[in-house]
Amino acid sequence: MPADPVQSMTRGHPTSDAQMAALRRSLGLDKPIWLRFIDFVNDALHGRLGQSWQFQQSVASLIGSRLGPTVLLMGTATLISVTLGLWLGVRSGWRHGSLFDRAASGVSLTLWSMPTFWLGMILLVTFSVGLGPIPSILPANGMSDPSISGALPHTLDVVRHLVLPSMTMVLVVFAQYVTIMRSSIIDELGSPYLLTARAKGLTDADVRRKHAVPNALLPTVTVIFLHIGGIIGGAITVETVYSWPGLGYLTYQALKVPDLPLLQGTFIIFSSSVILMNLVADVLYRILDPRVRAQ
Amino acid sequence: MRVGTGTRPTRPGLRRRLAAAVLGCGVAAAIVSIPTPSVGASSGSTFTIAMDDSGIDTLNPFLSYFEGGLKTFALIYPTLNILDEDNKPGPYLATSWTTSPDQLTWTYKIQSGLKWSDGQPITAEDAAWTFNLIMTNNIAATANGALVANVASVTAPDATTLVIKTKQPQANMLYISVPHWGIPIVPKHIWESHVAGLKDYKNDTFPVVGYGPYTLVNYTTDQYEKFAVNKDFKLGGKSPTFDNLVVQEFKNSDAAVAALKSNQLAYYDGLNSNQFNALKNDSSLRTFQELGTGWTAVEINAGAKTRTGKPIGTGNPALANDQVREAISYAIDKKKITANVLGGLGVSGEGYLPPGYPQWQWHPSADEAVSYNPAKANSLLDSAGYAKGPDGVRIDPRTHKPLSIRLGIHSDSSRDAQISALLQGWLKDVGIDLKLDTLSMSKLNDNLAKGDWDMLMDSWPTGPDPTYLLSIQTCGTLPKDDGTGGNTDAFVCDPNYDKLFAQQVNTFDATQRAQLVGQMQDILYKANRDLILYYPNGLVAYRKDALTGITSGKADANGFYPSKPYFWFVMDAAPLSQKASSSHRTTYLVAGAVVVVLIAAGAVLLLRRRSTADERE
Numbered sequence: 001m002p003a004d005p006v007q008s009m010t011r012g013h014p015t016s017d018a019q020m021a022a023l024r025r026s027l028g029l030d031k032p033i034w035l036r037f038i039d040f041v042n043d044a045l046h047g048r049l050g051q052s053w054q055f056q057q058s059v060a061s062l063i064g065s066r067l068g069p070t071v072l073l074m075g076t077a078t079l080i081s082v083t084l085g086l087w088l089g090v091r092s093g094w095r096h097g098s099l100f101d102r103a104a105s106g107v108s109l110t111l112w113s114m115p116t117f118w119l120g121m122i123l124l125v126t127f128s129v130g131l132g133p134i135p136s137i138l139p140a141n142g143m144s145d146p147s148i149s150g151a152l153p154h155t156l157d158v159v160r161h162l163v164l165p166s167m168t169m170v171l172v173v174f175a176q177y178v179t180i181m182r183s184s185i186i187d188e189l190g191s192p193y194l195l196t197a198r199a200k201g202l203t204d205a206d207v208r209r210k211h212a213v214p215n216a217l218l219p220t221v222t223v224i225f226l227h228i229g230g231i232i233g234g235a236i237t238v239e240t241v242y243s244w245p246g247l248g249y250l251t252y253q254a255l256k257v258p259d260l261p262l263l264q265g266t267f268i269i270f271s272s273s274v275i276l277m278n279l280v281a282d283v284l285y286r287i288l289d290p291r292v293r294a295q
Numbered sequence: 296m297r298v299g300t301g302t303r304p305t306r307p308g309l310r311r312r313l314a315a316a317v318l319g320c321g322v323a324a325a326i327v328s329i330p331t332p333s334v335g336a337s338s339g340s341t342f343t344i345a346m347d348d349s350g351i352d353t354l355n356p357f358l359s360y361f362e363g364g365l366k367t368f369a370l371i372y373p374t375l376n377i378l379d380e381d382n383k384p385g386p387y388l389a390t391s392w393t394t395s396p397d398q399l400t401w402t403y404k405i406q407s408g409l410k411w412s413d414g415q416p417i418t419a420e421d422a423a424w425t426f427n428l429i430m431t432n433n434i435a436a437t438a439n440g441a442l443v444a445n446v447a448s449v450t451a452p453d454a455t456t457l458v459i460k461t462k463q464p465q466a467n468m469l470y471i472s473v474p475h476w477g478i479p480i481v482p483k484h485i486w487e488s489h490v491a492g493l494k495d496y497k498n499d500t501f502p503v504v505g506y507g508p509y510t511l512v513n514y515t516t517d518q519y520e521k522f523a524v525n526k527d528f529k530l531g532g533k534s535p536t537f538d539n540l541v542v543q544e545f546k547n548s549d550a551a552v553a554a555l556k557s558n559q560l561a562y563y564d565g566l567n568s569n570q571f572n573a574l575k576n577d578s579s580l581r582t583f584q585e586l587g588t589g590w591t592a593v594e595i596n597a598g599a600k601t602r603t604g605k606p607i608g609t610g611n612p613a614l615a616n617d618q619v620r621e622a623i624s625y626a627i628d629k630k631k632i633t634a635n636v637l638g639g640l641g642v643s644g645e646g647y648l649p650p651g652y653p654q655w656q657w658h659p660s661a662d663e664a665v666s667y668n669p670a671k672a673n674s675l676l677d678s679a680g681y682a683k684g685p686d687g688v689r690i691d692p693r694t695h696k697p698l699s700i701r702l703g704i705h706s707d708s709s710r711d712a713q714i715s716a717l718l719q720g721w722l723k724d725v726g727i728d729l730k731l732d733t734l735s736m737s738k739l740n741d742n743l744a745k746g747d748w749d750m751l752m753d754s755w756p757t758g759p760d761p762t763y764l765l766s767i768q769t770c771g772t773l774p775k776d777d778g779t780g781g782n783t784d785a786f787v788c789d790p791n792y793d794k795l796f797a798q799q800v801n802t803f804d805a806t807q808r809a810q811l812v813g814q815m816q817d818i819l820y821k822a823n824r825d826l827i828l829y830y831p832n833g834l835v836a837y838r839k840d841a842l843t844g845i846t847s848g849k850a851d852a853n854g855f856y857p858s859k860p861y862f863w864f865v866m867d868a869a870p871l872s873q874k875a876s877s878s879h880r881t882t883y884l885v886a887g888a889v890v891v892v893l894i895a896a897g898a899v900l901l902l903r904r905r906s907t908a909d910e911r912e
């Protein structure tokens with residue numbers, strides 16, 4: 001136990017010794033640490049994630065309520081960054097050394113090197129506050145606005161709130177797909193099967209799309225699924241900058257107290273999603289690459 | 296090698312791409328052309344403010360500790376007393392009150408004719424039931440049990456009379472049920488069915504039945520609260536004027552400032568110095584400062600002990616020397632810290648209680664006031680026997696080792712980093728080597744409780760009744776021998792202080808009580824164990840085109856306004872105009888149109904290039 005969560009929670013609030021002792025009892029902090037560990041393992045094996053100390057409700061329900069926003073944000077960002085990254089990577093690799101390649105690689109690597117928090121603030125100031133000729137066109141925080149009602153306006157409002165956080169995520173992460181896809185394509189460029197395809201009379205675009213890309217895609221699949229595994233974990237910095245109500249921020253809140261049951265619960269979910277996605281990537285690899293099946 | 300056959304993309308393929316481009320443009324147009332909802336954008340006038348950054352832990356008022364929750368209850372549940380705009384108790388549910396000659400029985404007259412938001416009458420029985428539940432149910436006592444520790448019984452002889460009997464006379468009884476800082480009264484007819492499952496009851500059936508200037512009609516976790524005005528509410532001749540109140544959660548203050556500048560927020564009181572200075576020349580905003588209700592201090596461990604006097608921890612014994620602590624106090628330039636760290640947006644530290652509550656303010660007399668004087672600090676250390684070594688660091692006469700002191704600072708506080716850099720320089724000048732321990736808040740608190748520290752940075756807020764903040768310097772807050780039960784601030788244990796603390800608790804005359812509290816602050820000041828560095832001002836900005844009535848009272852010579860209770864700030868805020876939103880809407884539409892045109896032009900250009908790609912190749 002790194003600190004006393006009861007003191008953290010009650011700080012500044014008139015709290016007697018008896019109240020603090022009662023709170024420690026109700027949180028199970030009066031038990032020896034080994035007994036608390038056994039209780040935790042037992043509960044975890046039975047699918048019970050326990051009770052959050054600070055929110056005084058079940059960890060499972062807290063995680064459940066934050067899962068949707070996180071999947072929406074990270075799913076959107078991943079989808080866009082994968083699509084954009086692969087598209088740029090294919091074209092950069094296919095014409096490596098060209099102006100397009102140099103520009104795409106340079107821009108993506110520059111964005112990849114930027115601190116997410118800083119980039120988020122810059123985008124926030126630019127598009128939410130407005131900068132120079134750019135007016136304020138996007139909201140600064142949250143996932144929806146309480147003053148907007150109706151299914152369609154609400155959906156559009158959520159999409160609107162999604163733009164800045166997902167754009168930040170995309171700009172920071174798409175470079176990894178560009179670089180890996182670009183190098184994969186370059187590896188394939190000298191392959192004899194491409195010469196055969198061209199000899200058959202296929203257009204350059206068809207050679208690229210139907211022959212080079214499927215083969216170059218294999219190493220990228222691993223990266224994509226590893227990234228998807230991290231989706232559930234959310235992005236603490238992006239969720240904090242834009243006040244996005246997701247799992248990343250929940251973890252940050254849990255760390256501040258520290259709310260150990262909540263931390264344990266979120267870590268279980270994060271690690272499970274990474275393990276699961278690794279498994280999916282392995283299975284998919286077998287489907288995509290006949291050589292793996294043959295081994 | 297590039298080989299092309301000259302085959303053009305098929306027409307259906309082109310059409311699909313064109314359709315996709317048009318659809319994309321349509322969605323973008325729809326998204327961008329929704330105006331950013333601004334102040335007053337929903338039906339009726341809406342007051343949009345930011346939630347306290349601690350957020351809401353639970354909407355159950357018996358369990359909640361977090362500021363976001365406490366401020367919510369201040370608006371939706373009544374209390375026996377209100378804090379007036381000077382932070383002094385006044386009538387709310389209780390219109391008047393009397394005390395018995397032995398000062399043990401308080402009889403409150405409860406206002407008649409009031410109704411909960413579901414139409415049921417509010418009676419003294421609701422108040423009696425709430426108090427009794429907290430007194431008899433451990434779960435219900437979670438948040439506010441300490442406030443009724445001295446209460447013997449609470450009864451409601453009739454619908455408009457509430458009788459509270461205390462075990463000992465208690466001078467701060469009028470503070471125990473006030474908005475934000477005290478016990479909210481809940482409707483018995485709603486809550487009595489939830490007593491059995493109180494621990495798990497979330498109180499999230501909307502609208503939440505209550506009584507106050509606003510009714511909570513929606514709460515989306517980690518996002519916002521939405522309140523509707525209670526048109527029948529009136530207190531002190533005032534009624535809330537906004538039709539809706541929206542409290543938005545912001546997880547970083549820069550985003551809140553962005554929202555304020557872009558008219559998505561009307562008011563924000565969580566500014567830091569840099570933000571305040573950046574906004575003060577913004578023509579659309581008005582900024583002002585409120586006197587602080589908390590302090591930042593350097594605490595000195597002069598010998599950590601348990602309640603039985605058993606020494607604990609690893610504090611440097613040199614700090615037990617009064618002269619060493621006094622020397623440290625003389626070595627610190629509090630005015631420079633206030634100027635450099637706060638940018639002058641605060642008041643330099645003196646007494647233990649902050650200037651936001653002038654009724655408790657105390658100043659040291661001229662002959663005991665300590666101001667920056669390194670020569671005096673050096674002289675005190677010389678006379679205490681701490682001679683300077685060859686490297687300029689003083690040598691402890693008992694251990695013959697250099698006088699090296701640890702300073703614990705919060706790893707997430709830029710102010711602590713700034714202050715500690717200044718302290719290192721000043722203490723070096725007087726021959727003290729200050730080593731920094733940069734730790735998380737929880738680790739610092741952990742070290743504090745165990746006495747494993749020499750000096751550390753600390754901050755405390757307080758409500759208008761100082762009893763709790765004063766109590767953390769009493770002997771009763773030292774830890775037990777087994778390490779449990781401690782809630783001390785700096786291991787202060789002075790019988791004279793404790794005696795005055797007990798006296799002020801049952802001194803009913805406000806002036807006399809303030810004098811006793813002043814004597815307690817004098818003891819703490821001379822003890823040099825809590826060196827109060829400054830009281831940061833509350834830094835506020837609001838939109839001039841949306842609000843009026845925010846400030847009240849008279850600013851002092853420095854232009855600092857009195858601290859205003861949260862309840863009254865919400866009550867006093869009034870809508871000014873809604874012109875801003877329509878002008879912004881036009882801007883958004885124009886901007887949206889420009890973006891759509893650009894996207895469409897880009898898409899067409901791209902498609903044209905793609906359609907001729909093979910020829911070019």
